[in-house]
Amino acid sequence: MAIELNDEPIQLRRAADQTRARAAGPYSAEAWRPWLEAAAVVHDAVTEHAKATGQNRYEVEKALVTAVKNAEGAPEG
Template sequence: MDIPDDLIALERAAEEQRARLAGLDGEAYEAQRRAWREAATAVQAAITDHAAATGQSRYEVEMAVKKAVRGQEEDPAE
């Protein structure tokens, strides 16, 4: 499956936001959690739009994006 670079960039950004949660607590954690949720929402919307525009399964597009990002690099939270 050919995954557009913008979907990969959005997923990578969401993963980076998630990784920043490590070691935080209190207000800092909540602020970072909101940033992560916003990034995750953006990638989910882009995946949904791409799947609809190309007639592909949303699930399959999402899994291909995740595989492309996670297969290229280590988990940023580790």
């Protein structure tokens, strides 16, 4: 069964990825806290989607990662 995702988890994952990119560098709790918080929001969204649709959480997250990667390679417009 194909996993369908709406835009919300995709946007959340993109935002978390951007936050992580800004935090890159030497670790400090202060610098990495925004990414950890954003990652927790993504985790919760994936868990809720999996629960609501009766799908495996791991499979939903895998589909999300693939969707974000595919969207990043897609031309704008």
